[in-house]
Amino acid sequence: MQIKAEEISQIIKGQIKDYESKVDLSETGTVISVGDGIARVYGVEKCMAMELLEFPSGILGIALNLEADNVGCAILGDVRKIKEGDTVKRTGRIAEVPVGPEMEGRVVDGVGTPIDGQGPLNAKHSSKIEVLAPGVIARKSVHEPCYTGAKAVDAMTPVGRGQRELVIGDRQIGKTALCVDAIIAQKYTDVHCVYVAIGQKKSTVALVVEALRKHGAMEYTTVVAACASDPAPMQYVAAFAGCAMGEYFRDNGQHALIIYDDLSKQAVSYRELSLLLRRPPGREAYPGDIFFNHSRLLERSCKVNDALGAGSLTALPIIETQAGDVSAFIPTNVISITDGQVYLEPNLFFAGVRPAINVGLSVSRVGGAAQVKAMKQVAGSLRLDLAQYRELAAFAGFGSDLDAATQAQLTRGARLVEILKQPQYQPLPMEKQICILFAGTRGYLDTLPVDSLAEYEQQLYAHIEKNQPSIYDDLKEKQAIDAALEEKIRTTLQAFGESFKAAKGLK
Amino acid sequence: MKNTVIAKRYAKALFAVGKEGNAFADFTKTLNAMSELFVGMPEVADALTNPLYPVEAREKVMEHLLASMQVSQVLGNFFKLLVQKKRANILPDIAAVFQAMVDADNNMCQGTVVSAMELTPELSAKVKATLEKITGKQVVLTAQVDPSIIGGIVAKVGDLVLDGSIKSQLAGLKESIKGS
Numbered sequence: 067m068q069i070k071a072e073e074i075s076q077i078i079k080g081q082i083k084d085y086e087s088k089v090d091l092s093e094t095g096t097v098i099s100v101g102d103g104i105a106r107v108y109g110v111e112k113c114m115a116m117e118l119l120e121f122p123s124g125i126l127g128i129a130l131n132l133e134a135d136n137v138g139c140a141i142l143g144d145v146r147k148i149k150e151g152d153t154v155k156r157t158g159r160i161a162e163v164p165v166g167p168e169m170e171g172r173v174v175d176g177v178g179t180p181i182d183g184q185g186p187l188n189a190k191h192s193s194k195i196e197v198l199a200p201g202v203i204a205r206k207s208v209h210e211p212c213y214t215g216a217k218a219v220d221a222m223t224p225v226g227r228g229q230r231e232l233v234i235g236d237r238q239i240g241k242t243a244l245c246v247d248a249i250i251a252q253k254y255t256d257v258h259c260v261y262v263a264i265g266q267k268k269s270t271v272a273l274v275v276e277a278l279r280k281h282g283a284m285e286y287t288t289v290v291a292a293c294a295s296d297p298a299p300m301q302y303v304a305a306f307a308g309c310a311m312g313e314y315f316r317d318n319g320q321h322a323l324i325i326y327d328d329l330s331k332q333a334v335s336y337r338e339l340s341l342l343l344r345r346p347p348g349r350e351a352y353p354g355d356i357f358f359n360h361s362r363l364l365e366r367s368c369k370v371n372d373a374l375g376a377g378s379l380t381a382l383p384i385i386e387t388q389a390g391d392v393s394a395f396i397p398t399n400v401i402s403i404t405d406g407q408v409y410l411e412p413n414l415f416f417a418g419v420r421p422a423i424n425v426g427l428s429v430s431r432v433g434g435a436a437q438v439k440a441m442k443q444v445a446g447s448l449r450l451d452l453a454q455y456r457e458l459a460a461f462a463g464f465g466s467d468l469d470a471a472t473q474a475q476l477t478r479g480a481r482l483v484e485i486l487k488q489p490q491y492q493p494l495p496m497e498k499q500i501c502i503l504f505a506g507t508r509g510y511l512d513t514l515p516v517d518s519l520a521e522y523e524q525q526l527y528a529h530i531e532k533n534q535p536s537i538y539d540d541l542k543e544k545q546a547i548d549a550a551l552e553e554k555i556r557t558t559l560q561a562f563g564e565s566f567k568a569a570k571g572l573k
Numbered sequence: 574m575k576n577t578v579i580a581k582r583y584a585k586a587l588f589a590v591g592k593e594g595n596a597f598a599d600f601t602k603t604l605n606a607m608s609e610l611f612v613g614m615p616e617v618a619d620a621l622t623n624p625l626y627p628v629e630a631r632e633k634v635m636e637h638l639l640a641s642m643q644v645s646q647v648l649g650n651f652f653k654l655l656v657q658k659k660r661a662n663i664l665p666d667i668a669a670v671f672q673a674m675v676d677a678d679n680n681m682c683q684g685t686v687v688s689a690m691e692l693t694p695e696l697s698a699k700v701k702a703t704l705e706k707i708t709g710k711q712v713v714l715t716a717q718v719d720p721s722i723i724g725g726i727v728a729k730v731g732d733l734v735l736d737g738s739i740k741s742q743l744a745g746l747k748e749s750i751k752g753s
Contacts, residue, residue, distance in 0.1 A: 078750065085746050089737040109732045135577040
């Protein structure tokens with residue numbers, strides 16, 4: 067492309083023409099001290115809490131502490147460019163981020179600036195990062211499921227739209243994987259996703275974005291990335307910024323799913339910020355309002371009532387524990403705020419049970435209200451069966467003679483554990499989950515060897531799709547298993563079981 | 574402006590004394606002179622604040638200084654107290670806070686106006702009138718000349734800055750071209 071000098075001068079001329087010269091009236095202050103991402107500013111007397119302040123060279127800061135003779139301010143940008151004695155301007159704006167459908171498919175930083183190199187956002191709306199959560203009247207009980215695509219979660223700790231379900235566990239046991247799968251599972255639904263990465267390595271975030279893109283999930287996902295190298299204030303603010311983006315969908319009658327990965331890092335950055343602002347430390351040196359920090363954030367995820375459009379914001383916060391210690395300060399706090407937790411366990415993970423969900427310690431306080439009838443029908447006894455299996459398996463380890471009933475329970479349990487395993491990036495839709503769970507809980511797998519079940523599952527889906535696609539359609543449509551449908555599933559499973567055994571050379 | 578809390582305490586005490594004796598004008602003048610001396614001549618500040626010298630020696634320096642400046646009894650005591658309490662280093666802060674207190678008491682405020690060229694008396698009167706209208710207080714204007722702002726004026730009253738300089742308008746123009 068040839069650039070004509072004439073055109074450039076034309077453009078510049080147009081811009082100069084529009085530029086109005088006006089006297090700039092501003093309220094200012096002076097930087098008293100700066101360092102560690104914090105500046106103390108003298109002056110700016112009328113400054114509001116959470117107001118954005120502008121430092122020279124356009125760096126913004128958020129006023130967090132309003133004191134008698136100075137303002138404590140968290141700097142959202144490069145601290146090194148700010149010196150003592152610099153002039154600070156009030157902007158009169160409370161901290162806000164761009165929101166709206168234009169944000170989907172983009173990667174932004176903690177304050178909503180794009181960092182994916184795809185040009186400006188062109189977002190039409192912006193929203194304050196700190197807003198009050200909807201009140202009691204504005205809400206409605208959670209009643210529709212938000213499928214995560216993981217069989218173990220959808221069957222036993224179901225997540226409803228508007229629910230907050232904590233994902234908790236040690237490092238490196240698939241917390242992020244579970245949540246990324248939950249985003250991919252929203253592909254053919256009307257749920258918009260926000261993934262907030264707090265304090266993670268840039269390489270990890272890049273991998274997640276790449277995975278989402280590969281599975282076509284980036285189209286409906288916004289990634290808010292405040293990485294480990296970003297200043298603590300950015301990491302603290304990113305969670306609220308992501309929440310504001312999700313809220314846009316909730317308040318417009320749509321559905322959104324937000325993942326905070328992870329809130330323990332956010333707590334750590336808030337602790338850093340608070341200590342630098344000289345707020346008194348409490349337990350584990352966290353500030354006194356660390357509970358409020360998380361509760362006000364998670365309280366914004368909810369299901370709003372029909373008058374307000376019946377939108378929802380579902381949250382999957384992640385908490386990383388240290389050596390399985392769930393009784394530490396932050397884990398107990400967040401457990402008490404959320405509507406249940408999915409507990410991932412290293413022992414299970416290394417035993418090959420992936421996702422490594424500990425069924426006994428995982429709960430959903432919303433429970434059956436977030437499941438369709440069909441799921442309740444097949445998964446109702448699952449939790450109990452597995453609990454009994456675990457108990458018996460511990461005893462059976464002693465190797466004594468077992469009666470037939472115990473044997474049967476052990477066989478059933480081992481197969482149920484096996485079918486709850488699921489590879490990464492393969493979330494399943496509800497109807498497929500129901501088919502395999504039906505086969506498991508109704509005993510169609512008891513005669514098959516445990517190690518052939520993964521293959522069985524894959525072939526079963528293909529078989530139903532090819533021979534009895536009406537099963538899937540009926541499940542999707544009725545969302546319940548009536549007598550006729552049950553009969554149809556039973557005959558299909560019977561026929562497929564026999565052909566599978568024959569192909570495998572089993573009796 | 575680091576020790577504003579302490580400076581406020583001292584200034585408040587001095588303000589109370591000054592109010593009884595109605596000696597604000599004298600106090601401000603001397604305080605400002607003293608703080609200018611502090612800022613302008615670091616040796617003086619050093620002699621009064623450096624902990625390497627014994628307190629008695631520093632007090633002596635202050636006494637000589639006060640004698641040469643012919644400071645009133647009350648203010649002299651105040652300065653001596655500062656040296657004794659090892660607070661001489663915040664003298665400029667105290668001067669600034671005291672000035673602000675006196676101004677607030679008189680419903681006045683200090684303003685500066687920066688221009689590229691010397692302002693004519695009519696112009697500066699106009700600026701003063703405008704600033705008084707905005708703040709609702711009497712403004713004491715200090716004029717400064719700074720050719721680097723190219724043209725126009727920059728007026729400052731307290732935290733409020735009215736920037737109508739060519740320099741900042743050029744910067745704004747640059748941003749608007751860069752931004753779109």
